[in-house]
Amino acid sequence: MTNDTSSNTQLTPPTPSKTLQKRARACLAIFFILITLWTLRGLFPALLWGGIFAIALWPLYKRAEKRFGTSIWLPLIFTGILTLIFLVPVSFVSFKTADEIHSAILWLDSIRHRGIPAPHWLESLPIASAQIRTFWAEHLSNPEGLNNLFHSINAGHGVAVGKQFGSHLIDIAHRGILFGFSMLTLFFLLKDGHKIIEKCLIGSERLFGAQGESLAKQIISSVHGTVSGLVLVGLGEGIVMGICYIIAGAPQPLIFGLATAIAAMVPLLGWVAITIVCLLIAFKSSMIAATIVWIIGAIMLFIADHFIRPVLIGGTTKVPFLWVLLGILGGAETWHLMGLFIGPAVMAATHLLWTIWTSPKDHKTTKNTL
Numbered sequence: 001m002t003n004d005t006s007s008n009t010q011l012t013p014p015t016p017s018k019t020l021q022k023r024a025r026a027c028l029a030i031f032f033i034l035i036t037l038w039t040l041r042g043l044f045p046a047l048l049w050g051g052i053f054a055i056a057l058w059p060l061y062k063r064a065e066k067r068f069g070t071s072i073w074l075p076l077i078f079t080g081i082l083t084l085i086f087l088v089p090v091s092f093v094s095f096k097t098a099d100e101i102h103s104a105i106l107w108l109d110s111i112r113h114r115g116i117p118a119p120h121w122l123e124s125l126p127i128a129s130a131q132i133r134t135f136w137a138e139h140l141s142n143p144e145g146l147n148n149l150f151h152s153i154n155a156g157h158g159v160a161v162g163k164q165f166g167s168h169l170i171d172i173a174h175r176g177i178l179f180g181f182s183m184l185t186l187f188f189l190l191k192d193g194h195k196i197i198e199k200c201l202i203g204s205e206r207l208f209g210a211q212g213e214s215l216a217k218q219i220i221s222s223v224h225g226t227v228s229g230l231v232l233v234g235l236g237e238g239i240v241m242g243i244c245y246i247i248a249g250a251p252q253p254l255i256f257g258l259a260t261a262i263a264a265m266v267p268l269l270g271w272v273a274i275t276i277v278c279l280l281i282a283f284k285s286s287m288i289a290a291t292i293v294w295i296i297g298a299i300m301l302f303i304a305d306h307f308i309r310p311v312l313i314g315g316t317t318k319v320p321f322l323w324v325l326l327g328i329l330g331g332a333e334t335w336h337l338m339g340l341f342i343g344p345a346v347m348a349a350t351h352l353l354w355t356i357w358t359s360p361k362d363h364k365t366t367k368n369t370l
Contacts, residue, residue, distance in 0.1 A: 045338065046178040050185025052341050053082060054193065055220055056227045061190055075190035083183050089258055096255055211356065215349055221317045222324075222348035226341050229313035230328070233304050234265035241274060244296055248289040250281045265340060266332055267309075267325060270301050313344065323347045 040047070061078055068074060116136075189196065204212030238261020245253035256277045264270035274297035282290035310321040317324075324344050331343020 043178075043181060046181040047185055048338060048342070049178075049182040050189060052223060052338070053182070053186045054189035055223045057082070057186075057190070058193060059224070061193070072191070075187050078190055079183050079187040082186065086179070093255055093258065096252060215352055218317055218348050218352045219345045222313075222319070222345040223341055225313040225315070225317055226324075226328075226344045229309040230265045230340055233308055233312065234263075234270075235261050237261060237264040237270060237300055237304060240300060241277075241293075241297055244293045245277060245281075248281050248293045249285040250277055250293075251284060256280075264301070264304075267305055267328060271298075274298075274301070317348045317351075319344075319348050319351045323351050 057078060061074070064074060064078075200216065201213060204216060208215070238257050238259075241260045242253055242257020245256055250256055256273075260270065260273045260277065263273035274294060278290040278294040278297075281293060310324075313319075313324045314321045324347060327343035327345075327347030328340055329343070331339025331341070331346070333339070335342050
């Protein structure tokens, strides 16, 4: 009996350690998460853009879903409309750019033989009008001076430009593929949005508790506020300035209006765009018209940057506008265009964490606990 008992005891496997199993599962989970992130590293921009579009469109999508019901066509329609919103302006700008390049080549050939005629408003300058007209006549209206400038551009530079143009075509094709994948991501996020939100809330509750949901809501509110404060306000500024460009006789007012709208989405960059267009208006038509357009643009940018955007962006998240401005500028420098949305979201989350950590209520609770 004693021998049987000892043999059975030796055959019984040891009880597994629960602590060891938890550590092993954690290491395995971290391993697969890192492998997944490494595998999808090239698609991160497309995934992030798809997520940003989905967050921005989700309130409008829920209203449409309540009115028209749930179907596969609703996310498909939303995705198709957003695709057209991007593709139509891009196609228009591409067509006009190709046409302008052809016109620019003809213009360059013309000024090589005839020079650049002096604009009529040089005579009305209050200061140094004669000196500027003399300089223009000697260096710009004289075809020989311009020909020397053109001959200084060697053939090797032209070959380098051709190679850069080829690399730009490859980059455009790559960005087109990423844009298509962003739209595909948007479609599935809208289609399965309710399930994804439910899963995210469960995971957030398990990892971070009740504060995880507050953090997620802060990030989402920041994206909504950024879309309203940057994108919609920028588009409004572009429309107003485009109308001013048409009235003032600016070259290609629609293209420059679109460029102003995109530039106005970034604080302070709208001033640069409007100033450049006003210089073109002054060179082409009238100094008075350029001055009036610049004043209108300055007033509009001042009101938008100091009154409208702080309310739209900071008001939705209760974040000081300085934090939002730092997020916009820092995000744009780090992540380029995508940073306009990521930067404010990061700063909003950081501000919420700072508020929770420095809350007087939490401080009293911690002090009493100690």
